[in-house]
Amino acid sequence: MLNDDYNFQWKDIGDIMEGRPNLGNQTHVAAYRLMQYTMRSVLNKRLGGKMAEELFFEAGKLAGEEFCKNILDTALDFYPFIAQLQQKLQELNIGILRIEETNLETMKFIFVLAEDLDCSGLPLTNETVCDYDEGFISGLFKAYTQKDFDVKEIDCWSSGERVCRFKISLKDE
Amino acid sequence: MSERQIIQNITQIINELSAGNFDFSTYNLENEIASCNSTELKELYQSVSHLIDKHRNAKDFILNLSKGNLEIEVPKTNNLISSFKELHSNLRHLVWQTHRIAEGDYNQHIDFLGDFSNSYNKLIAGLKEKQIIEKELEASETQYRILAENVSDVIWKLDLFSGRFTYISPSIYALRGYSVEEAMAQTMEESLTPESVRYIQENLPKRIQAFYTGDESARAQISEVQQPCKDGSIIWVEVVTTFITNKDNKIVEILGVSRNIESRKKAAEQLQLYAMQLEELNATKDKFFSIIAHDLRNPFGAIHNLAELLLENIEIDNKQLVSKIAKLLYDSSKHTFELLQNLLEWAKIQQGGLNFKPELLDLSFILNEETETLAPLINQKEISLELSIPADIQITADKYMLRSIFRNLLTNAVKFTPNNGSVTVKALNDNNNIIIAVKDTGIGLSSDEQERLFKIDRVISKNGTNNERGTGLGLMLCNEFVKKHNGEISVESTSGKGSTFRIVIPQEKNTHLLISEK
Numbered sequence: 001m002l003n004d005d006y007n008f009q010w011k012d013i014g015d016i017m018e019g020r021p022n023l024g025n026q027t028h029v030a031a032y033r034l035m036q037y038t039m040r041s042v043l044n045k046r047l048g049g050k051m052a053e054e055l056f057f058e059a060g061k062l063a064g065e066e067f068c069k070n071i072l073d074t075a076l077d078f079y080p081f082i083a084q085l086q087q088k089l090q091e092l093n094i095g096i097l098r099i100e101e102t103n104l105e106t107m108k109f110i111f112v113l114a115e116d117l118d119c120s121g122l123p124l125t126n127e128t129v130c131d132y133d134e135g136f137i138s139g140l141f142k143a144y145t146q147k148d149f150d151v152k153e154i155d156c157w158s159s160g161e162r163v164c165r166f167k168i169s170l171k172d173e
Numbered sequence: 174m175s176e177r178q179i180i181q182n183i184t185q186i187i188n189e190l191s192a193g194n195f196d197f198s199t200y201n202l203e204n205e206i207a208s209c210n211s212t213e214l215k216e217l218y219q220s221v222s223h224l225i226d227k228h229r230n231a232k233d234f235i236l237n238l239s240k241g242n243l244e245i246e247v248p249k250t251n252n253l254i255s256s257f258k259e260l261h262s263n264l265r266h267l268v269w270q271t272h273r274i275a276e277g278d279y280n281q282h283i284d285f286l287g288d289f290s291n292s293y294n295k296l297i298a299g300l301k302e303k304q305i306i307e308k309e310l311e312a313s314e315t316q317y318r319i320l321a322e323n324v325s326d327v328i329w330k331l332d333l334f335s336g337r338f339t340y341i342s343p344s345i346y347a348l349r350g351y352s353v354e355e356a357m358a359q360t361m362e363e364s365l366t367p368e369s370v371r372y373i374q375e376n377l378p379k380r381i382q383a384f385y386t387g388d389e390s391a392r393a394q395i396s397e398v399q400q401p402c403k404d405g406s407i408i409w410v411e412v413v414t415t416f417i418t419n420k421d422n423k424i425v426e427i428l429g430v431s432r433n434i435e436s437r438k439k440a441a442e443q444l445q446l447y448a449m450q451l452e453e454l455n456a457t458k459d460k461f462f463s464i465i466a467h468d469l470r471n472p473f474g475a476i477h478n479l480a481e482l483l484l485e486n487i488e489i490d491n492k493q494l495v496s497k498i499a500k501l502l503y504d505s506s507k508h509t510f511e512l513l514q515n516l517l518e519w520a521k522i523q524q525g526g527l528n529f530k531p532e533l534l535d536l537s538f539i540l541n542e543e544t545e546t547l548a549p550l551i552n553q554k555e556i557s558l559e560l561s562i563p564a565d566i567q568i569t570a571d572k573y574m575l576r577s578i579f580r581n582l583l584t585n586a587v588k589f590t591p592n593n594g595s596v597t598v599k600a601l602n603d604n605n606n607i608i609i610a611v612k613d614t615g616i617g618l619s620s621d622e623q624e625r626l627f628k629i630d631r632v633i634s635k636n637g638t639n640n641e642r643g644t645g646l647g648l649m650l651c652n653e654f655v656k657k658h659n660g661e662i663s664v665e666s667t668s669g670k671g672s673t674f675r676i677v678i679p680q681e682k683n684t685h686l687l688i689s690e691k
């Protein structure tokens with residue numbers, strides 16, 4: 001891990017069933033959030049909040065691309081693909097994906113993540129915190145369409161909206 | 174306005190807000206607060222204004238939501254309505270899902286509002302199932318349509334009540350030459366020959382009755398009918414018909430598959446012909462062996478005995494007896510030779526080894542020659558022979574066969590005519606048909622005998638008036654040879670009063686043969 005050129009690969013997640021025969025695949029959401037927010041704390045202090053936000057977005061994007069390539073069937077048409085995504089996100093207890101708008105002509109979408117792993121139940125801070133999710137969705141769309149997408153979290157639990165709402169649109173060329 | 178008055182006003186505003194009133198323009202506190210010196214009072218007013226704004230936003234948002242207007246800006250950082258925001262998002266998702274369902278995308282799962290979502294998901298599952306069934310149905314329908322429209326068999330449906338066809342596959346054109354529209358326009362009766370209509374009218378009601386009385390085997394049946402084609406021809410068709418019943422097990426339709434069986438029918442006819450030929454061949458073989466076993470064995474036996482008798486009597490020098498025996502020996506051997514000659518000719522015909530070589534012949538000359546060979550027998554029986562043949566009659570015929578015909582007819586006439594009887598031979602050219610009649614005053618033939626005369630499998634043998642032997646072979650030969658000339662042989666006879674054998678040899682066809690031969 002000291003390698004400066006380390007590239008994430010899906011196999012780096014390892015064989016969980018072999019490694020955790022007793023504890024299995026489940027863990028507490030708290031453990032995930034502990035990891036994320038301590039990391040954010042350290043990064044914010046070292047590199048500043050803005051840079052930390054960018055890094056989380058970037059990591060999320062990488063995760064989204066790899067998730068799409070390794071878990072989803074990209075040969076599916078758009079709507080079946082989305083149905084599959086919904087199912088996988090629920091299966092992995094990441095969150096409940098609800099779609100509010102899809103326009104395949106303008107390539108504009110509004111996705112909502114309820115009970116989001118990153119932020120649901122967080123104390124109110126009046127700011128959106130799901131930078132990693134933004135990157136994740138952007139990565140998914142990139143892997144599925146081979147095009148770059150802008151993803152902006154316009155509502156977040158943390159900002160008092162109870163759900164995280166993402167506005168997705170094709171990046172201007 | 175004093176600070177106390179301002180506080181009273183603010184208290185009143187808060188009370189009104191609790192009561193649901195949002196219009197506070199009459200208070201006009203802005204200027205009073207601005208000129209007020211108390212920072213606490215200013216902060217209080219600010220907080221109250223902020224609260225009023227949040228309440229107003231909340232009210233507008235919820236009002237829109239209640240009206241079903243989901244395309245609204247979600248008020249930011251307003252915790253008063255956070256649950257309504259979640260509801261708003263859920264409703265927007267539900268609208269999106271309903272749009273998708275309306276587009277036929279049934280991969281939607283509703284996961285809020287409890288019982289509502291259960292019923293909604295059940296509805297989606299029902300739609301999905303229906304979609305699958307419809308797709309399967311469509312696929313199988315397409316499959317059957319393709320099948321029906323590409324097989325050479327004609328598939329059709331007939332409505333039993335109206336008696337009209339409700340479907341006929343396009344292969345009807347190949348079967349009967351009619352287009353689907355033309356065939357559909359026909360009634361069932363029009364699509365069949367009258368005999369087949371009668372057959373159907375006789376059998377169908379019986380079959381329907383059998384089916385209704387519980388005979389399930391009556392549901393499907395194979396029958397053979399004849400159908401007229403557009404070009405006027407009639408074809409044999411095998412039809413497999415199946416009763417189609419409704420839920421009350423009442424027959425509503427007949428499903429049919431029709432197949433052209435012309436070639437099968439022709440093959441069956443051919444087979445029957447072969448069977449007949451084989452039967453004839455078998456009869457020929459039987460006749461052949463019977464002739465060898467009896468007709469040839471007996472005269473040879475007689476010759477053998479006579480020869481033995483001759484040998485014995487030569488020693489005792491009885492010239493008179495020897496002469497008598499020699500005469501008998503001569504007759505027997507002559508008869509046997511004739512028989513052998515006929516047998517040989519007949520065998521040749523059977524083997525197809527006898528060539529038909531017509532040539533132009535002088536009829537009178539041929540007939541005279543043949544009667545001369547019979548002269549000894551004619552003289553012996555003192556029969557008067559009359560030949561009435563115009564000298565100029567010429568005939569195109571095979572010389573060998575014609576001689577055989579005359580030899581046999583004349584031999585028979587003499588054989589079956591008692592002593593002192595008469596035999597008349599007449600010939601004439603009737604419109605290019607040579608007619609030759611051989612008439613005798615002999616014993617004649619019964620009608621049963623006449624019928625069996627020329628048939629190999631039923632041939633009769635009859636001995637002559639002086640007990641001359643007969644085999645029936647001669648007339649069969651005549652028949653075969655006359656047929657080779659495209660002619661006809663017939664007999665007129667009354668038992669005990671003589672017979673007339675008549676042959677007709679048409680000249681046109683034979684002349685034509687003669688020309689083509691050369």
Ligand SMILES: [Zn+2]
Pocket residue numbers: 116119128129130153155156157158163164
């Ligand atoms: Zn969020």
